[in-house]
Amino acid sequence: xxxxPGPAQRTILVTGGTGTLGRELVARFARSRDASVVVLAxxxxxxxxxxxxxxxxxxxxxxRHGSMLGLSETDRAMLRDSVTDIVHCAAxxxxxxxxxxxxxxxxxxTEAVLAxxxxxxRLQRLACFSTVYVAGRATGCFTEQDVGGADGFVNSxxxxxxxxxxxxxxxxxxxxxxxxxxxxxxxxxxxGEVSGFNAIHHALRLLYQGLAPMVPGRExxxxxxxxxxxxxxxxxxxxxxxxxxxxxxxxxxxxxxSATLGALLDATxxxxxxxxxxxxxxxxxxxxxxxxxxxxxxxxxxxxxxNQVLLQATRAVQAFAYQLAYPxxxxxxxxxxxxxxxxxxxxxxxxxxxxxxxxxxxxNWGTPA
Amino acid sequence: xxRVGIDALTYYLPASAPTLAELExxxxxxxxxxxxxxxxxxRARVAESESHVDMAMRAVRALLDETNTSSDEIDLLxxxxxxxxxxxxxxxxxxxxxxxxxxxxxxxxxxxxxQLQSELDLANASVAGxxxxxxxxxxxxxxxxxxxxxxxxxxxxxxCVSADRLPHGTPREVVYNLVSDGACAMLVRRxxxxxxxxxxxxxxxxxxxxxxxxxxxxxxxxFPTARTVIEDTLRKAGxxxxxxxxxIPHNVSLRSWEILLGLIGCPREKLFSANIARVxxxxxxxxxxxxxxxxxxxxxxPGDLLLLFTxxxxxxxxxxxxxx
Numbered sequence: 088x089x090x091x092p093g094p095a096q097r098t099i100l101v102t103g104g105t106g107t108l109g110r111e112l113v114a115r116f117a118r119s120r121d122a123s124v125v126v127l128a129x130x131x132x133x134x135x136x137x138x139x140x141x142x143x144x145x146x147x148x149x150x151r152h153g154s155m156l157g158l159s160e161t162d163r164a165m166l167r168d169s170v171t172d173i174v175h176c177a178a179x180x181x182x183x184x185x186x187x188x189x190x191x192x193x194x195x196x197t198e199a200v201l202a203x204x205x206x207x208x209r210l211q212r213l214a215c216f217s218t219v220y221v222a223g224r225a226t227g228c229f230t231e232q233d234v235g236g237a238d239g240f241v242n243s244x245x246x247x248x249x250x251x252x253x254x255x256x257x258x259x260x261x262x263x264x265x266x267x268x269x270x271x272x273x274x275x276x277x278x279g280e281v282s283g284f285n286a287i288h289h290a291l292r293l294l295y296q297g298l299a300p301m302v303p304g305r306e307x308x309x310x311x312x313x314x315x316x317x318x319x320x321x322x323x324x325x326x327x328x329x330x331x332x333x334x335x336x337x338x339x340x341x342x343x344x345s346a347t348l349g350a351l352l353d354a355t356x357x358x359x360x361x362x363x364x365x366x367x368x369x370x371x372x373x374x375x376x377x378x379x380x381x382x383x384x385x386x387x388x389x390x391x392x393x394n395q396v397l398l399q400a401t402r403a404v405q406a407f408a409y410q411l412a413y414p415x416x417x418x419x420x421x422x423x424x425x426x427x428x429x430x431x432x433x434x435x436x437x438x439x440x441x442x443x444x445x446x447x448x449x450x451n452w453g454t455p456a
Numbered sequence: 457x458x459r460v461g462i463d464a465l466t467y468y469l470p471a472s473a474p475t476l477a478e479l480e481x482x483x484x485x486x487x488x489x490x491x492x493x494x495x496x497x498x499r500a501r502v503a504e505s506e507s508h509v510d511m512a513m514r515a516v517r518a519l520l521d522e523t524n525t526s527s528d529e530i531d532l533l534x535x536x537x538x539x540x541x542x543x544x545x546x547x548x549x550x551x552x553x554x555x556x557x558x559x560x561x562x563x564x565x566x567x568x569x570x571q572l573q574s575e576l577d578l579a580n581a582s583v584a585g586x587x588x589x590x591x592x593x594x595x596x597x598x599x600x601x602x603x604x605x606x607x608x609x610x611x612x613x614x615x616c617v618s619a620d621r622l623p624h625g626t627p628r629e630v631v632y633n634l635v636s637d638g639a640c641a642m643l644v645r646r647x648x649x650x651x652x653x654x655x656x657x658x659x660x661x662x663x664x665x666x667x668x669x670x671x672x673x674x675x676x677x678x679f680p681t682a683r684t685v686i687e688d689t690l691r692k693a694g695x696x697x698x699x700x701x702x703x704i705p706h707n708v709s710l711r712s713w714e715i716l717l718g719l720i721g722c723p724r725e726k727l728f729s730a731n732i733a734r735v736x737x738x739x740x741x742x743x744x745x746x747x748x749x750x751x752x753x754x755x756x757x758p759g760d761l762l763l764l765f766t767x768x769x770x771x772x773x774x775x776x777x778x779x780x
Contacts, residue, residue, distance in 0.1 A: 296673075297673045297676055297677060298672060298673065298676050299676065300675070300676040300677070300678070300679045300680055301679055301680065301719070368663055369663050370661035370662075370663040370664065370677070371673075371677065372677055372680040372681045372684065373680060374680055375679055375680040375683050375719050377718060377719055378718060380718065381715055381718030381719060384711070384714060384715050384718065385679075385715050388495070388711050388712070388715065391491060391494055391495075392487070392491060392632050393487070393491070394672065394675075396672045397672050397675060397676070400672075400676075
């Protein structure tokens with residue numbers, strides 16, 4: 088079923104509108120003349136998030152607070168009567184959160200959004216953001232039709248998102264929902280700006296500090312990364328122009344635009360040297376790429392030794408690096424088939440990766456030097 | 457190609473061999489004994505009365521006796537020490553009230569290698585000391601021995617010696633490794649009957665010179681660089697890991713070797729690991745103690761290719777391939 092926006096005023100409700108992707112989407116939606124944008128964001132009612140454009144209404148909310156979403160009766164009623172689009176970006180993207188905590192936001196929180204959506208009489212579209220890593224420990228080609236999880240998961244984030252998808256699919260009979268599975272977002276391809284530092288940026292920092300001796304995986308294994316501007320452009324287009332209820336899309340780099348783990352490590356080291364020439368003097372070696380068994384032995388040794396610094400470092404790398412031990416390629420045929428004619432495609436990661444690393448170095452990973 | 461090899465070698469270990477539990481009781485460990493036990497250690501060898509020079513002399517005397525080598529045959533004596541204290545004599549305190557402290561100053565010019573040459577009556581040997589490379593010092597000794605033998609026809613036999621003893625009261629645990637005292641001695645010759653040096657390679661990363669403040673960075677640097685150095689040595693030798701019959705290690709923890717073997721893709725069975733538990737890490741003599749014991753155990757056969765790898769503060773990674 089394809090639906091197109093009507094001429095009447097639309098109200099787009101964005102959950103997680105201050106997050107890495109959410110804020111980019113809000114900025115794009117806010118440029119639409121026929122739409123008003125309401126953002127649900129956690130935080131103080133008295134402090135408007137600086138990242139949001141003028142004209143966007145912000146309501147303090149928390150999807151973990153049931154179908155009321157932590158809203159007042161008045162606000163909830165206002166939204167219920169006006170909302171035409173729900174863009175559900177709110178998520179706990181921390182990889183190593185206890186599963187119960189991850190579920191609280193990603194599963195229970197989504198159930199609350201779905202319950203609210205069922206009350207909205209004007210609702211035309213519900214866009215639900217997920218991750219391509221619902222594939223979990225699967226290897227090989229993972230398609231937009233695949234459900235994932237049969238081989239288990241690497242971390243609680245993946246599992247909670249897969250469980251979220253199950254909840255969403257169950258609701259597809261009652262609601263016009265599409266799922267958008269994102270690859271790992273690493274920053275803005277044009278400026279290199281990183282608005283949300285995640286596990287991969289933390290791993291880069293450890294590498295910079297010389298505290299990452301090895302990563303699991305294969306030299307030739309592909310690492311799928313996307314820039315936030317592509318993620319926002321692509322998902323906005325799919326939501327506003329080509330919404331298909333019941334569809335699942337992969338927003339990823341795919342095999343053609345991804346880089347191998349070896350090439351990414353080389354590019355990382357080269358960027359460190361280029362943007363911090365003094366770093367070269369520290370003689371930090373490129374981390375070894377090892378089998379998972381060897382990596383786990385190293386992690387176990389660090390744990391047994393009780394070395395707190397290396398323990399924190401290995402845990403930080405562990406959170407995402409285990410996924411590298413399960414090489415896979417994401418097939419995005421359905422998304423590409425819609426996006427390519429519109430001229431939207433993911434850039435080759437090595438064409439902009441250097442700018443991301445530079446941003447990390449120059450901002451000291453978002454913390455004052 | 458001229459064949460240079462390690463023709464003969466011996467070692468000396470002190471008799472005292474306290475267990476981990478005993479060392480823990482003495483306060484000689486930084487962490488619990490159980491951690492070191494889990495990493496493959498059982499006991500250390502501790503010099504109670506012998507100095508590093510005493511241990512070196514005992515190793516050399518045994519070597520000369522065993523091989524019926526006359527002291528006059530030694531053309532060059534290379535003495536390697538890992539600890540900075542191994543490159544000096546044990547200094548007597550300056551006399552009380554001495555104004556110029558001349559006795560202290562002259563102590564700086566007393567060298568173990570000269571004492572060794574004298575005590576062992578190596579009248580024809582010129583001498584050199586090799587230090588500041590941690591546990592990789594003796595590998596540099598062998599490297600210089602080979603280079604000298606290839607460059608100077610008059611030099612026929614080089615005696616390489618290494619000895620280290622931790623000062624009394626120093627903890628015996630360094631970065632999760634159990635440290636022992638000991639010495640080794642070897643004869644390096646052109647036309648050696650065995651242990652031909654096929655290739656050697658060393659990488660130094662001086663950025664890590666301040667070991668005390670960079671312990672975590674050093675642990676992290678160790679593994680990837682070790683792999684690179686081993687792979688580069690194999691490349692220099694024109695062989696692959698499949699061609700290597702035995703890996704003769706430095707006796708750092710068995711656990712770290714298991715990780716390194718995983719990194720280089722080497723089966724655990726190729727590692728001669730028997731001495732890690734019973735000897736511990738003798739700082740600068742491990743590989744050659746192990747080479748001798750593996751030989752005596754009948755594990756090595758003519759033509760076997762051996763990979764010797766060590767790591768020293770400084771930081772230095774050293775590796776060699778020998779043909780037994």
